[in-house]
Amino acid sequence: MRATQRVCRECRGKTKVIRKDYRFIESGLNNVFLKDVEVVVCSGCKGESPRVSNHNDLIRTIAVALVGKPCELAGDEVRFLRKYLGERSLSFAKMLGIDRSHLSRIESGAMAISRQTDRLVRTLALVHDPALVQKLKKLGRYKEALRRLSEIGTDVNPIEVQLGHAPDGYTYDLKVAA
Numbered sequence: 001m002r003a004t005q006r007v008c009r010e011c012r013g014k015t016k017v018i019r020k021d022y023r024f025i026e027s028g029l030n031n032v033f034l035k036d037v038e039v040v041v042c043s044g045c046k047g048e049s050p051r052v053s054n055h056n057d058l059i060r061t062i063a064v065a066l067v068g069k070p071c072e073l074a075g076d077e078v079r080f081l082r083k084y085l086g087e088r089s090l091s092f093a094k095m096l097g098i099d100r101s102h103l104s105r106i107e108s109g110a111m112a113i114s115r116q117t118d119r120l121v122r123t124l125a126l127v128h129d130p131a132l133v134q135k136l137k138k139l140g141r142y143k144e145a146l147r148r149l150s151e152i153g154t155d156v157n158p159i160e161v162q163l164g165h166a167p168d169g170y171t172y173d174l175k176v177a178a
């Protein structure tokens with residue numbers, strides 16, 4: 001049996017474990033949800049923390065979901081992919097052929113990403129991390145993701161990334177946010 005955290009680290013209040021959908025803001029993104037995950041909830045400060053296993057696969061699954069997103073990447077999603085790749089702003093801007101200040105305006109949301117830069121960010125992610133390609137193939141979504149590269153819409157409908165558990169790793173769904 002897994003050990004249960006009984007006391008909140010923040011306020012020493014009592015905690016309980018429930019299953020729910022959890023907005024995974026720890027990812028640095030606002031639109032990522034863990035579906036039906038165990039969450040430790042504090043009865044005192046109401047703090048919540050999800051119990052996630054296989055953190056590397058979780059982060060990789062978010063990355064492939066973004067690569068396969070049907071509409072433009074938002075700034076925080078570009079930042080997520082850059083950090084996923086372990087790149088600093090300067091080197092990533094060089095890869096994209098843009099100024100560092102241009103990249104930082106995109107990442108902060110002050111400037112929309114161009115269609116070319118959006119495609120290049122996704123392509124660089126696939127080229128620089130073969131594990132992303134493996135993950136997409138494992139999920140049977142590699143061809144879909146490649147097709148998406150030529151069909152990215154300019155609409156800015158917020159898309160929710162919904163992450164599910166499967167015995168051999170995380171899965172993802174993309175839903176238009178209500």
Ligand SMILES: [Zn+2]
Pocket residue numbers: 008009010011012013042043044045046047
């Ligand atoms: Zn607490």
